[in-house]
Amino acid sequence: xxxxxxxxxxxxxxxxxxxxxxxxxxxxxxxxxxxxxxxxxxxxxxxxxxxxxxxxxxxxxxxxxxxxxxx
Numbered sequence: 001x002x003x004x005x006x007x008x009x010x011x012x013x014x015x016x017x018x019x020x021x022x023x024x025x026x027x028x029x030x031x032x033x034x035x036x037x038x039x040x041x042x043x044x045x046x047x048x049x050x051x052x053x054x055x056x057x058x059x060x061x062x063x064x065x066x067x068x069x070x071x
Contacts, residue, residue, distance in 0.1 A: 001049070006056050014060070018053040021046060 006014065025046040031037040 003052060003056070006052060009056075011057055011060050014053050014057050018050060018057070021050045021053060025050060 001017075006017070009017065025043065028037060028043050028046055032040065032043055037043070
């Protein structure tokens with residue numbers, strides 16, 4: 001999913017997407033460990049996608065919930 005598409009989602013939708021991606025990442029790691037993963041770069045792509053989602057959630061989150069940063 002492109003970053004511009006992720007930015008259009010709400011925080012709740014992004015959270016759900018992040019959970020789904022983490023689950024998929026876990027399954028991909030198991031498959032890789034059992035040498036059943038056809039595309040070994042899938043784990044890398046999923047890790048980066050999770051990071052994208054988390055970054056956008058942090059950008060959208062209100063300032064006070066980000067650890068007390070001040071403007």
